[in-house]
Amino acid sequence: MLQSGDFAGAGSEPVRSGVATPALLVDIEALDRNIAVMAERAAALGVKFRPHAKAHKCVEVAQRLRRAGAIGVSCTTMEEAETMARGGLGGILITSPLAAPWQLERLRRLLLRGADVMSVVDCEAHLLGLAAAARGAGRKVGVVVEMDVGVGRTGCLEVDDIVALARQAAASPDLRYDGIQAYWGNLQQIMPLAERARLVGVQMERVRGVLAALREAGLAPAIVTGAGTGTFGIDAASGLFTEIQPGSFLFMDSCYGTVDLGAGTRFEPSLFVAATVVSAARRGRVIVNAGFKAFATDSGLPGATIEFLTSHCDPTVNLYPAFHVVRGPDVVDRWPIAARYGNSA
């Protein structure tokens, strides 16, 4: 493989307008302002934050969040969890259930290496798998029972099932019952804000009922986790959550750009795709090397670089090997997107 250093002679890397494209740029100053706003908001709302690595997949970003007060890192995939553990991050919460033999074997190895890991579950098979992995590593693993709060994907719908799983986790010598997860990913971008709050309120009553049933059973959870960039203010203000797991606030893609997050919460775009004008054969239009998009503009001759906002940060980040970290016109660093899918397997 060619390494980026191979092209240093061309003088392209240190200058923002000269990066090889398509490239993913992150503006480090905007990123740091977004992190500072989230840290300040979480503190003001009285919740901890365990931001989601599915948004950034990058050790350097997770370490930056930890320095700003994050208590850990939420992860969707084994790649993300393994990458974060290698980067020295603790408080790893796997927010999607682990079911396959290879997932559980990789979890066993993570535990064996001393990683600080919890995973969500929504059925007994998940619990048994986690317990076997933990037993194989000679260490307990944390369990967070997931509620289905209307997303219709993973999670238990019935209160009784949640209590039963919590009880079983608490009773297992291989498991540590840590709490519950209630994440309404489908409500994050509902507009207007009042309607979003109303829909969240409906699910919040269900969470309240689950918490009452767990307390009743002597299983009051240490952790109640959930929330994304679109609802963390509402969720945290309920007093039900002990922590939040937003991710998109780091980058603020164009999907989030028009979402009202409430007074006092202002994040800014920090993520951009740089593309090159490859053809300008027709007047008033240029063709760039980023997907099949053509833009009504005459602002570039072939060879020029144009930067675009991203429409959905998570899958966009997954398409790139690294962030080009920019400050003004300069490329000041390069952060590998080390947990990009497939980098570790």
Added chain:
Amino acid sequence: MLQSGDFAGAGSEPVRSGVATPALLVDIEALDRNIAVMAERAAALGVKFRPHAKAHKCVEVAQRLRRAGAIGVSCTTMEEAETMARGGLGGILITSPLAAPWQLERLRRLLLRGADVMSVVDCEAHLLGLAAAARGAGRKVGVVVEMDVGVGRTGCLEVDDIVALARQAAASPDLRYDGIQAYWGNLQQIMPLAERARLVGVQMERVRGVLAALREAGLAPAIVTGAGTGTFGIDAASGLFTEIQPGSFLFMDSCYGTVDLGAGTRFEPSLFVAATVVSAARRGRVIVNAGFKAFATDSGLPGATIEFLTSHCDPTVNLYPAFHVVRGPDVVDRWPIAARYGNSA
């Protein structure tokens, strides 16, 4: 990074149903049958074939195609061209114009290493860039003038512009005028077949006009390239094309699954995404770890593997680090998707 070998102890890799997911499976027998059909069709139609690497991004697949008679490999990106050159492939045609300084610098290095490369152009700036790269490497580079045949992306619309670029390429000491490209990507999946043929016919008349003008100017092209999986039969039968550059026929995604390719041309699906059932908390429905897709099925408990057809092969392949090569129930090899975007830069 964990290597796949790390998990060999779990016994998951040699068995199709045990691969870490999401995984991209290619059925080697179906792939080889598809390659054999294309080789046979091209021979019967009297055209050469230079299949497109944007579909597979994989040296092992390109080498297999070469053994079946391919005269080279078409590429969209510098990653693809560099990867194919490293894999010993010749006859590399870059089918999208090169414009940025970093692209031209990487082309210069490819030429310096002796790679056998041509690139399309649609304006004088492209020609000047290619000439400078070639001069820097002390070798000529091949030039193919691209026509815009209704896609509205890259390529020249006017006959005079095409002739002028061809003349300029032929006169340059650093360039070798090789021919023209006319690719109607927007027509590949038009149904019914008769309507696809009618729309191709309209553009074909324009190609005929360009060829007459070039001959008139003493610039008869050695190469007339184009065609995809959906139109190669029509295109080749016209007698205007010297070669075709299809790619999707290798895999036959579900978009192509319903496209009538005409009598005598039968490709079969060879590409599958393997996913794991992660949750089955609701009766009659399972949730898998492949995107946000849920399927109306009760055919798997958590931990089970399910395989899916792919909907569009090119961007799907780009999401994975390698093909798991399967034959029946066995995983018989692993082929890196070495030109996946960002692997080399």
